[in-house]
Amino acid sequence: MTDASISAVAGETSKRPLPRPGILDIAAYVPGKSKGSKGVTLHKLSSNETPLGASEKAIAAVANVAEHLELYPDGSSTALREAIGEVYGLNADRIICGAGSDEILSLLAYTYLAPGDEAIYSEHGFLVYDIAIRAAGATPVVALEKDLTTDVDAILERVTERTKVVFIANPNNPTGTYLPFEEVRRLHENLPANVLLVLDAAYAEYVRKNDYESGMELAATAENVVMTRTFSKIYGLASLRLGWGFGPAHIMDAMNRIRGPFNVNGPAIAAGIAAVRDKAFLERAVDHNETWLPWVTAELEKLGLSVTPSVGNFVLIHFPDVEGKRAKDADAFLLDRGCVLRLVGNYGLPNSLRMSIGSEEANKTVVSALAEFLG
Numbered sequence: 103m104t105d106a107s108i109s110a111v112a113g114e115t116s117k118r119p120l121p122r123p124g125i126l127d128i129a130a131y132v133p134g135k136s137k138g139s140k141g142v143t144l145h146k147l148s149s150n151e152t153p154l155g156a157s158e159k160a161i162a163a164v165a166n167v168a169e170h171l172e173l174y175p176d177g178s179s180t181a182l183r184e185a186i187g188e189v190y191g192l193n194a195d196r197i198i199c200g201a202g203s204d205e206i207l208s209l210l211a212y213t214y215l216a217p218g219d220e221a222i223y224s225e226h227g228f229l230v231y232d233i234a235i236r237a238a239g240a241t242p243v244v245a246l247e248k249d250l251t252t253d254v255d256a257i258l259e260r261v262t263e264r265t266k267v268v269f270i271a272n273p274n275n276p277t278g279t280y281l282p283f284e285e286v287r288r289l290h291e292n293l294p295a296n297v298l299l300v301l302d303a304a305y306a307e308y309v310r311k312n313d314y315e316s317g318m319e320l321a322a323t324a325e326n327v328v329m330t331r332t333f334s335k336i337y338g339l340a341s342l343r344l345g346w347g348f349g350p351a352h353i354m355d356a357m358n359r360i361r362g363p364f365n366v367n368g369p370a371i372a373a374g375i376a377a378v379r380d381k382a383f384l385e386r387a388v389d390h391n392e393t394w395l396p397w398v399t400a401e402l403e404k405l406g407l408s409v410t411p412s413v414g415n416f417v418l419i420h421f422p423d424v425e426g427k428r429a430k431d432a433d434a435f436l437l438d439r440g441c442v443l444r445l446v447g448n449y450g451l452p453n454s455l456r457m458s459i460g461s462e463e464a465n466k467t468v469v470s471a472l473a474e475f476l477g
Contacts, residue, residue, distance in 0.1 A: 103114045106200040108131075108278070111455075122239075124236055124239060125236075125237070127157050128232075128233055128234075128235065128236045128237065128262065128447070129229075129233075130230075132448065133149060133405055136367060140439070142439055142440035143410060143440050143462070143467075143470065144206050144440050144442065145354070145440055145441045145442065145455050145460055145461075145464035145467055146442045146460075147442060147443055147444075147458040147459075147460045147468065148442045148456075149282055149340070149444070149466060150275070150305075150335060150414070150415055150416050150456075150458045151334075151335075151338070151340055151458060152335065152336060152337075152387055152415065153337045153379075153390070153459070153460045153461040153464065154386060154390060155338050156338035156373070156377065156386050157338070157376060157377045157380040157383040157462065158230065158289055158339065158383075158441070159338070159376040159379075159380045159383070160337070160338075160339065160372075160373040160374075160376040160377040160380065161373075161467065162376070163369075163372040163373050163375065163376040164342075164369045164373050166372065166380070167368045167369045167371075167372040167436050168369065169269065171260065171368070173368065174364055174368075175177065175203040175366060175367055175368035175371055176371065177289060177363045177364050177365055178309055179199035179366045179371055180194075181371065181375055181376045182199055182346075182347075182366070182371045182375050182378075183195075183198075183199060185374070185375040185378050185379060186374075187354055188347055188379075189379060190347055190450060191316065192318070192410070194353070195351065196341050196348055196349060196350065196351055196354055197323075197346055197347070197348050197354070198346065198347045198348075198354050198357055198358065198370075199344070199345070199346045199365075199366045200344075200345050200346065200347070200365055200366065201304065201343040201344070201365055201366060201367075201370075202334060202343040202344065202345045202450060203304055203330040203331060203332040203334075203345030203346070203347070204230050204345065205345065205365060206330045206345050206346065206347040206357075206436075207230055207231065207234050207300065207302065207325060207330060207362060208233075208234045208237065209232075209357045209360065210234075210267065210298065210300055210328060210347075210357065211234035211235055211237065211238040211240070211267065212234075212237075212238050212355050213240035213241035213353075213356050213360060214266055214267055214298050214356075215235060215239070215266055215267060216238065216239060216240065216412055217239035217240065218240075218241075218264065218298075219238075219240040219241070219264055219265075219266040219267075220240060220241045220243050220262065220264040220265050220266065221235045221240055221241075221242060221265070221267040221268070221269065222242075222244075222245055222257055222260050222261070222265060222267070222268045222269070223235075223242065223243075223244065223245070223268070223269040223270075223271075224244070224245050224246075224252040224253070224256075224257070224270065224271075224274065225244055225245065225247040225450060226247055226248050226250060226276065226277050226449050226450055226451065227252075227270075227271050227274060227276065228269075228271045228274075228275050228302060228447065229448065231269040231271075235267075235358075237472070238291045240266070240267075241264075243260050243265070245257040245259075245260050247277075249279075250270070250277040250279055250410050250413050250418070251274070251277070251279040251280075251281070252270060252271075252274060252279070252281050253273070254285050254288055254289045254292075255282070257289060258292050258293075259292065259299065259313070261294070265297055266296070266297060266298065267297065267298045267299075267300060267301065268289070268293065268297060268298070268299050268300065269300045270286070270289070270299070270300065270302065271302040271304070272286065272301055272302065272303060272304075272306075272314075272317070273303075273305045273308075273412075273413050273414045273442070275304065275308060275414065275416070276390060276416070276418055276449050276451070276454075276456040277306065277410055277412075277418050278410055278411070278412025278413060278414045278416055279312055279410060279411070279413070280311065280413050282311075282313040282314065283314060283315035283317075284313065285318065286301065286315070287320065287321065288305075290320060290324065290326075290327060290389055293326070295325070295326060296326070296328050296330065297326060298323075298327075298340060298353070299326060299327045299328075300319070300327075300328050300330065301316070301317030301320070301327065301329045301330070302330050303316040303330065304319055304330070304331065304332045304334070304345075305330055305335055305336075305413070305414040305415065306331065306443055307335070307336040307384065307387075307388065308335075308336060308388065308413065308414050308415050309413045309414075310388075310392065310393050310413070311413060314413070316331070316443075317329040318348065320330045321348050321349045321350075322348070324350070325352070325438055326350075327346050327349060327350075328348065328349035328350075328353055329345050329349065330346070330347045330348050331344060331345060331347070331348075332343060332344070332345040333342060333346075333370075333373075333374050333378075334344075334375060335415065336382075336388070336415070337374075337378070337383075337387075337388045338377075338387075339370070339374065339377060341374050342367070342370040342373055342374075343367075343368060343370065344366065344370040344371075344374050345392070346372070353406065371458070373442075380392070384468070390413050391459055394460075394462070394465050395412065395415070395417070395459050397465065398417055398459060398465050398468075398469065399411070399412070399417055401469045402417070402419055402469065402472065405469070405473055405476055406422075406476065407419055407420065407421065407472070407476075408420040415458060415459045416456055416457060416458045416459060417456070417457050417459070418446070418451070418453060418454055418455075419443075419455045419456070419457055420454050421453050421454065423453060426455050426475065427475075429445060429453045429454055429455050430445065431475075432455060432472065432475055433445055433455060434467065434473045435471065435474075436471055436475070438474070439467070439471045440467075441464070441467060441471055442465040443456065443457045443458075443468070444456040444457075444458075445453040
């Protein structure tokens, strides 16, 4: 229902609350499917979850906290912020933790956007940006990409006096592409000082490119840059919903004024502390991805499929525009064989599927099934 239709029926619904203008124009976020056909082994590769599970140390930490679920957690996530600061060499006072990096992104929008403001994100950027911008009452502005990669010039062309925030996913989901850090710096240098640059580095741990940087250094030195990170991907803590952000003290202060007092639960705090310090687990996860990301890419290309080069733990697969061989057809075929990938039509990519890098069995099963599908 649009705002206009709300107004049209306002008389009929005056006895019930109505959301404020703009809320019902938001397309709700739809997560990746989690079920395939019955009777077949399930390989869920739709949500970029790690196939390695979580660190044993993180699991043990959760078990210990489970004995005291009656207690409130530390409302400031102090021990977790200190652990993150210790590992990354950051000032813990300039770190904020949240229920996934999604909450940090929303807090940034609620803190720095108001009706009449604009915020920019790239054409195939993370859908949460649009939701957060609209929920704050501001207007989303989309900058076209070049070769499925964020285009700095396109973003700068869309900056106006109403622009207050720019959201960049680097690497980007669902394309898997990234901006070299010299381009990120060029973007920052050409933004007005009052525009907040948000660098969403949810997949940073997977990247092994010499010209990539998560944005940590820029967030440490600039007055208008925040970097966000998550424990949901490489750390395998998606179920606990845990993320963090790092930036200038004045931004952290503003966000903490509207952050819920117990926005991170006790088990998540405990698991995060153990996970961020478990370097051996992180290295195993990186090694697994370094082995299977190129393998999956090469095998899919051997089948004649186009695959966008990715630096994350997933690939974007493009299908031929041929009757019976399109992405939706492949999705249905794979579901029958227990392989759950992600349709990305809501990202403006109607003939593509995103595939998370899974276990050896899952990866090989998908490749084999797609070979059969393509005939």
